[in-house]
Amino acid sequence: MSAPSTSPALSPATSPALKKPRRLRGLLPVTPVVVFLAALFVVPLVRVFALSLHPVDANGYPLDGYSFVQYRRVFTESFFSEALWHSLLTALLVTVLSVLLGFPAAYALSRARKGVVRTLLFVAVVSPLLTSVVVRSYGWVVLFSANGVVNRTLVWLGFLDQPAHLLTSYLVVVVSVVHVMLPFAILPLTTALGGIDDNLRRASRSLGAGPVRTFWKVTVPLSLPGIAVGATVVFPLAMGIYITPLLVGGANQPLAGLRVYSQITAVFDYPVAAALSLVLLLLTLLGVSVLGTGFRFWEKRLHG
Amino acid sequence: MADTSKVSPDARTAPDTRTSPTSPATPVAPATRTPRALRRAGRIATGLPAAAVFVFLLAPLAVLALSSFNATSSLSFPPKGLSLRWYGEVLSSPDWQASFRLSGVLVLLVVLTTVTIGTLAAYGLVRGNFPGRGVLSGLALAPLMVPEIIIALGLLYYFQGLGLVNTLSGLWLAHSLVALPFVIRTVMVSAQALDPTLERAAASLGAGRARTFLTVTLPLLRPGILAGAVFAAVTSLGEVAVSALVSGSNTTTVPVRIFSAVQFQLDPSVAAVSTLLMLASVVVLVAVDRFTNFSEVL
Numbered sequence: 398m399s400a401p402s403t404s405p406a407l408s409p410a411t412s413p414a415l416k417k418p419r420r421l422r423g424l425l426p427v428t429p430v431v432v433f434l435a436a437l438f439v440v441p442l443v444r445v446f447a448l449s450l451h452p453v454d455a456n457g458y459p460l461d462g463y464s465f466v467q468y469r470r471v472f473t474e475s476f477f478s479e480a481l482w483h484s485l486l487t488a489l490l491v492t493v494l495s496v497l498l499g500f501p502a503a504y505a506l507s508r509a510r511k512g513v514v515r516t517l518l519f520v521a522v523v524s525p526l527l528t529s530v531v532v533r534s535y536g537w538v539v540l541f542s543a544n545g546v547v548n549r550t551l552v553w554l555g556f557l558d559q560p561a562h563l564l565t566s567y568l569v570v571v572v573s574v575v576h577v578m579l580p581f582a583i584l585p586l587t588t589a590l591g592g593i594d595d596n597l598r599r600a601s602r603s604l605g606a607g608p609v610r611t612f613w614k615v616t617v618p619l620s621l622p623g624i625a626v627g628a629t630v631v632f633p634l635a636m637g638i639y640i641t642p643l644l645v646g647g648a649n650q651p652l653a654g655l656r657v658y659s660q661i662t663a664v665f666d667y668p669v670a671a672a673l674s675l676v677l678l679l680l681t682l683l684g685v686s687v688l689g690t691g692f693r694f695w696e697k698r699l700h701g
Numbered sequence: 702m703a704d705t706s707k708v709s710p711d712a713r714t715a716p717d718t719r720t721s722p723t724s725p726a727t728p729v730a731p732a733t734r735t736p737r738a739l740r741r742a743g744r745i746a747t748g749l750p751a752a753a754v755f756v757f758l759l760a761p762l763a764v765l766a767l768s769s770f771n772a773t774s775s776l777s778f779p780p781k782g783l784s785l786r787w788y789g790e791v792l793s794s795p796d797w798q799a800s801f802r803l804s805g806v807l808v809l810l811v812v813l814t815t816v817t818i819g820t821l822a823a824y825g826l827v828r829g830n831f832p833g834r835g836v837l838s839g840l841a842l843a844p845l846m847v848p849e850i851i852i853a854l855g856l857l858y859y860f861q862g863l864g865l866v867n868t869l870s871g872l873w874l875a876h877s878l879v880a881l882p883f884v885i886r887t888v889m890v891s892a893q894a895l896d897p898t899l900e901r902a903a904a905s906l907g908a909g910r911a912r913t914f915l916t917v918t919l920p921l922l923r924p925g926i927l928a929g930a931v932f933a934a935v936t937s938l939g940e941v942a943v944s945a946l947v948s949g950s951n952t953t954t955v956p957v958r959i960f961s962a963v964q965f966q967l968d969p970s971v972a973a974v975s976t977l978l979m980l981a982s983v984v985v986l987v988a989v990d991r992f993t994n995f996s997e998v999l
Contacts, residue, residue, distance in 0.1 A: 423829030427837055430822035430881070434840055437878045441855030442847075448858060498754050505751035521755045527982040528762060529939025529956045532975040535963050536761025539768060539972070546764065579758060608743050630845070637848020640942050644963050654850040661854060661946065671858075674851040681848055 449671035467672035484653040488635035494575045495582040495631045503586035526580035534644040537573040570646035582627035589623025618699045625692035636681040653677045769972035787973040804955045811876045811937040816930050819884030827892035845882045849942035857946040867949025875943045880936040884929035891925025931989045935982050
């Protein structure tokens with residue numbers, strides 16, 4: 398029993414005959430997930446792609462054959478194309494804000510000593526993540542509603558004469574989407590900041606750098622992997638988000654995800670929804686790879 | 702390892718204790734360089750933004766929880782009078798009851814499914830050495846990279862053809878798809894930290910592959926599996942982006958019912974349900990935290 402189990406560990410390269418069945422056996426545990434994802438992820442995506450190439454008749458009913466008419470609509474009709482631009486810019490803004498706001502929180506979390514404080518801070522970060530997007534959006538609806546806390550505070554402080562319609566403004570949408578995304582930025586940042594050897598900061602200080610300089614020259618560069626992970630997780634999530642903008646800002650917010658949703662639920666024009674969502678996917682993947690390349694380039698310049 | 706340090710304690714510790722008093726400048730100097738007042742100012746300068754962010758994170762949740770105890774029928778904050786009226790209303794409503802039951806069943810189904818296939822896959826992806834491993838890892842995490850509205854449209858269109866819209870099975874599959882990447886990712890972290898020699902030791906002592914996996918590997922993967930299970934449960938409990946399109950009048954989960962309620966009305970009963978939903982997540986988290994240090998898994 399013991400002989401065959403120890404021999405491959407000792408000589409993995411010298412027994413090519415043994416290698417092949419062993420390699421394929423390693424595939425076995427992965428099979429269920431591959432089947433699952435092929436059936437529920439790959440096939441639906443391929444079918445959406447096929448759907449997007451369907452021409453439709455005057456009533457929006459899919460016809461046979463293939464055409465690019467849906468894509469032409471997505472790029473030429475401003476109702477769709479402007480929403481795509483808007484989504485891209487909003488996702489970038491949300492990504493930047495999430496990293497900027499996430500940094501101090503992650504810093505505090507990584508420096509907190511084990512104990513009650515650390516647990517409380519951790520719960521504060523994770524609790525929004527554990528709460529449904531609907532619930533969090535609803536919280537913002539309550540906060541920003543006509544007689545909500547924000548409105549009454551603004552009136553009380555004299556910034557407003559009377560409560561304003563905050564719930565249709567772009568600013569409120571950005572605030573609530575950032576709230577949804579923040580934990581996704583804070584957690585990888587905390588890991589990265591926690592992994593920085595404290596001696597490096599001390600070394601920088603003892604060599605004459607002030608706290609600000611140490612922060613910019615030591616802490617931020619070394620937390621770059623965490624920033625990269627946070628940004629590349631937040632960006633795609635922000636590109637496709639539609640529940641929060643819909644509940645907080647209303648169905649008319651010019652975001653691609655919302656346009657897809659309204660095409661599906663109100664207009665029932667599936668083919669154009671498919672084309673729009675695939676262009677959105679393409680933009681998302683493009684954005685993620687640009688972000689990833691940018692961070693890799695930055696890291697290389699710092700360390701190379 | 703422990704033995705060698707015990708055998709020769711003098712040789713290891715003596716030089717350390719001797720050198721540190723002779724050169725006290727290195728550890729102490731950086732701390733004394735900046736005046737105390739300045740350091741306190743610095744701590745406030747870094748602490749205040751952090752505190753603001755934590756308040757920002759908790760504000761909408763706290764407001765919801767507090768306004769759910771409103772005695773009046775308007776959603777005012779701070780609440781006017783305290784009562785459990787809205788909780789009673791929600792818990793006695795057959796519609797909400799059905800939704801809670803459905804969400805509960807889904808959580809169980811989704812956790813069982815994703816933990817089983819996700820753990821196997823994560824283990825296989827980390828430890829296996831087969832061609833195309835990188836591609837499969839990418840595929841396993843791909844649903845995270847794809848905007849949720851596309852997954853929703855894809856599943857809606859696909860399920861319409863299969864007759865799975867407005868069914869429990871449809872929601873089960875949809876939730877599992879959304880939750881799966883989280884399980885795979887957390888278990889992969891545990892699997893990467895796994896020491897292969899422990900499995901080899903079990904095998905060399907006569908345990909078969911299945912037995913080694915069940916008695917050695919699985920217990921070692923437990924932190925990742927539990928974290929993954931929490932994520933799967935919480936994801937299923939709160940999932941709405943895909944469910945909003947795939948569910949129907951007979952299969953309205955709690956978040957989807959909140960979703961449609963928020964679009965049309967604002968009354969404290971929805972705040973009460975939201976608070977109950979938050980409570981459910983906290984219970985899941987605390988329950989798991991008792992078995993493992995959850996914060997270390999992430």
